[in-house]
Amino acid sequence: MKFIHAADLHLDTPFVSINNFSNSLQEELKKSTYTAADKVFDTAIEAEVDFVILAGDTFDNTERTLSAQTYLRDQFSRLASHNIRVYMVYGNHDYYRNDFSVIGFPDNVTVFNDDISTAQLKTKDGQTVGITGFSYYQNHISDDMVAKYPSRGSFDYQIGILHAGIGDQNYAPFTVNELLTKGYDYWALGHIHKREVLHQNPMVVYSGDTQGRNQNELGTKGFYLVSAKNGITQSEFVPSSVYVWEDSRIAAIKGDTMNDLFTKITDVLDSYRQSSEKFLVTLTINDAQNLNEEVVKALDRGEVLEHFSKNNFNAILYKIYSKYNRDAKLVEIDQKYWDESESSIFNLDDIKDLDSRLFGEQVIRDHINDPAFISHIKELTKNTINKKYIGD
Structure with a gap:
């Protein structure tokens, strides 16, 4: 049996502070959540999985666009033509409403409503699988929803889908031990935009988001391709992010000129050249009090950022922060x-x-x-x- 665990696609994320980028780059960024989602569905078909799990916040907003709905419908239809099912819950960003989908999804899609329920299927290798989950019915849920999940049923393999935060009272708070008491084989978690394996056997996993949405969501993003055979679960992380957000720092020293600053920034951007990935770099200039007044003015006016927007690097300078420190005394x-x-x-x-x-x-x-x-x-x-x- 094979399946994909993805979460937090956030289709239609409104990227901000990109006005200094070229029009083509702005368009590429705006489409990046879709391009990352393409990777999810393409991988499902290439790997011939039995099903795909989408663990919440597939849309960036509960006021989803028609284009996002159409896109998902078409992708789900592609999966249907390869006998791949989809099991999805809605999270706090795209919470469930009875009239949520203006455009209906094909029959291979199971959308869990606000009541905890279990869907069943038989995989290509003959395993019976139970998948349990629920969708948000409002932006915040303070209830302990895991307490309402049923204990393991009479399945060969059981999966729990949960869009929640550990101990976070706003988002269906839970503990790992609480999940383990249910006896499931795999917990497919969503909500936290950072991939993390909370427990190995059974696996309790945050897949993270598929495309970083801002400068705080650092590193390569993606999803998990999971296989289960003879009671053993194995997972493989599959990168999907179009752009990877990075955080870099340089230090200003007394006497640094604009040329010195350009050289230091160029060295940072050039350090990404050997990678096959594309990067959005937030740069912090430490000890900016060492820069002369004219350099500081150029930074404040955005001229330095504008200068590097015209250079052909594998890494794109997204923002520059100047950090000023006081005399130690x-x-x-x-x-x-x-x-x-x-x-x-x-x-x-x-x-x-x-x-x-x-x-x-x-x-x-x-x-x-x-x-x-x-x-x-x-x-x-x-x-x-x-x-x-x-x-x-």
């Missing part, structure tokens, strides 16, 4: 005043009260409630202060 004094003001300045209740209509937007709430986002804002604030008082 001032750090202790600065930290004292920062600690005194931090709790009042970054009070979440005050931020939420600034504009209740703005906080009504889901994306705003998600960001404000994300500790990593608040930490990022604090770092940006420190950096701005350090830049302003260079030389004081």
Whole structure:
């Protein structure tokens, strides 16, 4: 038996901050989630799998586009012509509604609704397989949904599909031990955009997303091709990302000119030349206080980024961040005043009260409630202060 475990295709992801790229590159990025999805379905046919599992957030938004629905219908029809079934759940981004699909899917597709249920099939090698899952019915689910999953049935092989976060109270919280008590052979997880094997036997696996969507989703993305024979499960990671997001750093030293800066950035981009993959690089310039005023102005105006957008590298410079540091003798004094003001300045209740209509937007709430986002804002604030008082 063979199957594919993929998740978080996020078709129609709106890539941001790409206006300085060429029109052709912008189009390629916007199509990248589809190109990555092509790899999933092409691999299913080439490997002659029995079925494909899509573990949530296939669409980027519950207001899915007609083109995304048409694309999936056509791909599912391709799979049907090769006797490949599809089992999919909807996640927090594309949560389930009774009228969700304007365009219906072919008969080889099983979409789990908001009630936990088990589908059955017989594979080419004669194994009976049970697949258990549910779709989100709203953006957030705080219930322990795993507690409602049935224990292992009388199948040769049983799979659980779950779009959730470990201990995350907003997204069907669970623990690995809780999954293991069900006795399943494989847990196909979605939601976390980073592939991770949480347990080996039985396998509990996040496949990650198939195409990185922003600068925080680093590294090669893809899905798993899974085989099960004689009670042994084996998995192979299959890369699918069109562009790989990378994070690189250089250091500015006293006396660095624009030419020096160009040389350092060129060396970074050139280091990716031998790879067959294409990269989007976010570059941080450490100790930017060492740069002279004219170089800093060129960075702030986006001229350096614009310059490298016209160069033919295997890696594309996506953003440049300048990190300014204070004199070491001032750090202790600065930290004292920062600690005194931090709790009042970054009070979440005050931020939420600034504009209740703005906080009504889901994306705003998600960001404000994300500790990593608040930490990022604090770092940006420190950096701005350090830049302003260079030389004081």
